[in-house]
Amino acid sequence: MSEHRRPRVLSPLREHLRDTFWFAPTAGLVCAFVLWAAAATADAAIVDLLRERRAYDDIGDLTAIAEDAKTIVTTVSQAMLTFIGVVFSISLVAVQMAAGQLTPRVVRIFVRSRISKLTLTVFLSTFLFSLLVMTSYESEAEPERVTAVPLVQSVVTLMLVGLSLLLFIAYVTTTLRMMQVGPVVDRITREALRVLARQPAGGTEGVALPPETGRVAHRGRAGVLRDVHVARLVRAARRRGAVLRLIPRIGDYVVPGTPVLAVHGGRPPDAGILRSAVSVGVDRIFHQDVAFGLRQLVDIALRAMSAAVNDPTTAVQCLDRIVQFLAVVAARPLGAVVHRDRRGAVRLVQALPDWEDMVDLGFAELRACAAGSPQVTRRMLAGLDDLLLLVPEGRREPLLRHRALVEEAVARTVAQPADRAFALEPDRQGIG
Known part of the structure; x- marks a missing residue:
C-alpha cells in the first residue's frame, strides 16, 4: 500500500486558468493601470518637491524632456494596437496550419504557452499604458503653473516598448517551433x-x-x-x-x-x-x-x-x-x-x-x-x-x-x- 501526497487545493483552478487565454491579458491590463497610477504619483511628487524648493528651472528642463518623449509615446499608442493585430493574425494562421498538419489538439499548446500569453499581455499593457500617459501631459507651459510632468511615465513606456520587442522575438521563435x-x-x-x-x-x-x-x-x-x-x-x-x-x-x-x-x-x-x-x-x-x-x-x-x-x-x-x-x-x-x-x-x-x-x-x-x-x-x-x-x-x-x-x-x-x-x-x- 503506497503513501500518497495530499492534493493541492488550488490546483484545479490554476490548471483551468492555464487553459484560458483571457486571464493573463486581463490581469496585465489591471497591472498596467496600477503601474500608471504609481508612476503618475511619482511624477507629481517630483514636481511638488521641486516647487517647494522653487527650482522652476529644473521643472522647465523636465517639461522639455517630457515634451520630447511625448512624440515617442504618441507613436507607440498609435502603432501598438495595429502591431498586435498583425502579429497575432499571422500567428493564428500558423497555428491553424500546424493543427491541420498534426492534430487539432495542438492548439492547446498555443493556448497554454506562457510566452504567448506573456507577449499578448505586455503588448496590450504597453498600449493601455501609453494611452494613460497621454492623459497626463499638460498644455501649461509656465513652470510655476505645472502640476505634473510625466517623466517617470515616459521612461516606463520606453521600458515597456523595449520589453515588447524582446518578447516579440521570443514569440516568433516559439511560434515557428510550433510548426515543427x-x-x-x-x-x-x-x-x-x-x-x-x-x-x-x-x-x-x-x-x-x-x-x-x-x-x-x-x-x-x-x-x-x-x-x-x-x-x-x-x-x-x-x-x-x-x-x-x-x-x-x-x-x-x-x-x-x-x-x-x-x-x-x-x-x-x-x-x-x-x-x-x-x-x-x-x-x-x-x-x-x-x-x-x-x-x-x-x-x-x-x-x-x-x-x-x-x-x-x-x-x-x-x-x-x-x-x-x-x-x-x-x-x-x-x-x-x-x-x-x-x-x-x-x-x-x-x-x-x-x-x-x-x-x-x-x-x-x-x-x-x-x-x-x-x-x-x-x-x-x-x-x-x-x-x-x-x-x-x-x-x-x-x-x-x-x-x-x-x-x-x-x-x-x-x-x-x-x-x-x-x-x-x-x-x-x-x-x-
Whole structure:
C-alpha cells in the first residue's frame, strides 16, 4: 500500500486558468493601470518637491524632456494596437496550419504557452499604458503653473516598448517551433510525463471498501470529465464517514443522469459538493488525464500515416515518444489509486488506465495502419523489443501480443518474402 501526497487545493483552478487565454491579458491590463497610477504619483511628487524648493528651472528642463518623449509615446499608442493585430493574425494562421498538419489538439499548446500569453499581455499593457500617459501631459507651459510632468511615465513606456520587442522575438521563435513536428511531440511528451509524475502510484491491494450504500448521478451538462477536485471530495467523504469511488475515468464522456460517484459506507455527499468538485467540459485537458498525452501522439501518427499525408517519418517520431512514455510507466504501479485524509483513512478511489490500457492505446491503432509502411513497422518492433527488456515478467503479455499482431499484419499485407523480412527487422530509426 503506497503513501500518497495530499492534493493541492488550488490546483484545479490554476490548471483551468492555464487553459484560458483571457486571464493573463486581463490581469496585465489591471497591472498596467496600477503601474500608471504609481508612476503618475511619482511624477507629481517630483514636481511638488521641486516647487517647494522653487527650482522652476529644473521643472522647465523636465517639461522639455517630457515634451520630447511625448512624440515617442504618441507613436507607440498609435502603432501598438495595429502591431498586435498583425502579429497575432499571422500567428493564428500558423497555428491553424500546424493543427491541420498534426492534430487539432495542438492548439492547446498555443493556448497554454506562457510566452504567448506573456507577449499578448505586455503588448496590450504597453498600449493601455501609453494611452494613460497621454492623459497626463499638460498644455501649461509656465513652470510655476505645472502640476505634473510625466517623466517617470515616459521612461516606463520606453521600458515597456523595449520589453515588447524582446518578447516579440521570443514569440516568433516559439511560434515557428510550433510548426515543427519534433518540438510539438516533445512538448506533448514532457507535459504527459509531468502529469504522470503528479499522479499518486496506482494499486489498491489490501484496501477493502465497505459495502456500496448509494450512487451520486451527474446533474450538470453533458461533456468530458476533465478533472476532479480531489481535496474537496476527500473532505466531503470524511464528513460523511464514507468512501467515494469515482466511476468514470478522467477523459470519459458523461451525460446527465449517469452515476459519477459510488458511495461505500456512510451517507452520500450533497449534490452541491459534486457540482463544485467535478469539472465537465468540451475537451480533455492534461491536468489529471494521464492518457491524454499518449492519445495526442497516436493521433498525430495516425494522421501522418493517412493516404492524404503519407509521412511515415512523423509517425516514427511519435513512436519514439510513445516508447519513451511507456518506458517510464513500465515498472510503475498502475490502475486505481486511493486518496486518504489527514488521518490516513481511504476516502476516495479513482480509476486510472492500467498497463494493458496504455499499451493498447499506444500501439493498437498504429499497428493496424502500419502494415504497409516498413519504416513504421521496423520502429514499432524495435520499440516493443526495448519495452520487453524493461517491463517485469507480469507485463510482457500485451507487448508480445502486439508484436505477434504486427508480424501477422505484415504477413497479410506484404507479398514478397524479402520485403516481409525487411519490414520485420527491428530498427530504432525505422529506415536510417
